[in-house]
Amino acid sequence: MPAQPLIRLGTRRSPLAMAQAHEARARLCAAHGWDESAVELVPVVASGDRIQDRPLAEIGGKALWTRELDQWLVEGRIDGAVHSMKDVETLRPEAIAIAAILPRADKADRLLGAGSIAAIPAGARIGTSAPRRAAQLLHLRPDLTVVGIRGNVATRMAKLEAGEADATFLAAAGLDRLGEDAVGVRLDPEAWMPAPAQAAIGIECRSDDARARDLLRAIDDAESHAEIAAERRLLEGLGGSCSSPIAALSRTSEGRIALSAAIFSPDGTVRIGDESEFAAGDDEAPLALARALLGRAPSEVTAHFGQPL
Numbered sequence: 322m323p324a325q326p327l328i329r330l331g332t333r334r335s336p337l338a339m340a341q342a343h344e345a346r347a348r349l350c351a352a353h354g355w356d357e358s359a360v361e362l363v364p365v366v367a368s369g370d371r372i373q374d375r376p377l378a379e380i381g382g383k384a385l386w387t388r389e390l391d392q393w394l395v396e397g398r399i400d401g402a403v404h405s406m407k408d409v410e411t412l413r414p415e416a417i418a419i420a421a422i423l424p425r426a427d428k429a430d431r432l433l434g435a436g437s438i439a440a441i442p443a444g445a446r447i448g449t450s451a452p453r454r455a456a457q458l459l460h461l462r463p464d465l466t467v468v469g470i471r472g473n474v475a476t477r478m479a480k481l482e483a484g485e486a487d488a489t490f491l492a493a494a495g496l497d498r499l500g501e502d503a504v505g506v507r508l509d510p511e512a513w514m515p516a517p518a519q520a521a522i523g524i525e526c527r528s529d530d531a532r533a534r535d536l537l538r539a540i541d542d543a544e545s546h547a548e549i550a551a552e553r554r555l556l557e558g559l560g561g562s563c564s565s566p567i568a569a570l571s572r573t574s575e576g577r578i579a580l581s582a583a584i585f586s587p588d589g590t591v592r593i594g595d596e597s598e599f600a601a602g603d604d605e606a607p608l609a610l611a612r613a614l615l616g617r618a619p620s621e622v623t624a625h626f627g628q629p630l
């Protein structure tokens with residue numbers, strides 16, 4: 322048993338973040354034949370968790386999930402940071418590198434409070450603060466009302482229970498990681514596409530830390546990594562942020578990625594969808610897909626996108 326941890330991994334403190342950090346630790350220990358004490362988990366409070374009463378887009382976007390962990394990493398207080406890749410900004414500091422993507426979990430969303438989208442009663446209030454989920458839902462069901470709902474998984478389930486909304490969406494991956502595998506109904510990801518990078522746990526380290534990069538490479542899943550790179554490249558090409566309604570789904574087979582994507586107006590009236598197939602690792606194809614989507618998008622859609630690459 323090492324007297325000192327061999328690697329320190331920072332994580333947010335929410336139950337989901339802690340479950341993900343435990344998964345990262347278990348995979349590292351299995352890959353290197355270590356016992357648990359080799360990996361120290363360092364919980365850090367993120368500003369995104371401190372501010373719960375306003376939509377993320379309003380208070381500063383995805384950066385609020387990584388700001389503190391980025392700082393701890395750059396200052397050398399931790400060697401790696403575990404993240405839900407869905408929550409990580411597209412543009413990252415030069416000093417920070419994505420060292421590993423764990424094998425991706427279920428990419429689907431689950432619907433809680435109704436048996437299907439079609440079965441939601443007319444006029445019901447659906448709780449979501451995600452522009453993608455709101456736009457996708459209103460595209461299919463313009464009769465429904467979207468109400469904001471924030472907080473971690475347990476908080477959102479409690480708010481639903483308390484009647485703050487009639488139904489809500491949660492990522493299957495998050496529910497599964499929390500042991501809530503029987504909650505809600507799974508929405509077929511082909512019909513209800515997830516967010517770019519959903520269901521992927523990533524571990525970042527300092528770009529110049531060769532030792533951490535080597536240790537983390539052992540738990541990198543090449544296929545998941547290539548999908549996340551493609552989906553993040555699509556986001557880059559779209560100039561997408563947490564206020565842009567974007568859905569995307571990758572499927573990988575024999576080293577080729579089929580990437581479907583759709584962008585919406587926030588009220589769901591406009592949906593522009595397209596798809597592309599390319600070799601894993603192709604950096605240009607997702608950008609071309611982004612350009613094709615934006616090229617067909619009216620201003621009601623592009624107004625919610627930033628500067629495309």
Ligand SMILES: NCc1[nH]cc(CCC(=O)O)c1CC(=O)O
Pocket residue numbers: 405406407408490491492493494495518519520521522
């Ligand atoms: N936005 C919060 C968030 N970030 C990642 C997940 C789920 C886990 C994942 O996608 O890896 C969730 C919860 C949710 O959307 O239900």
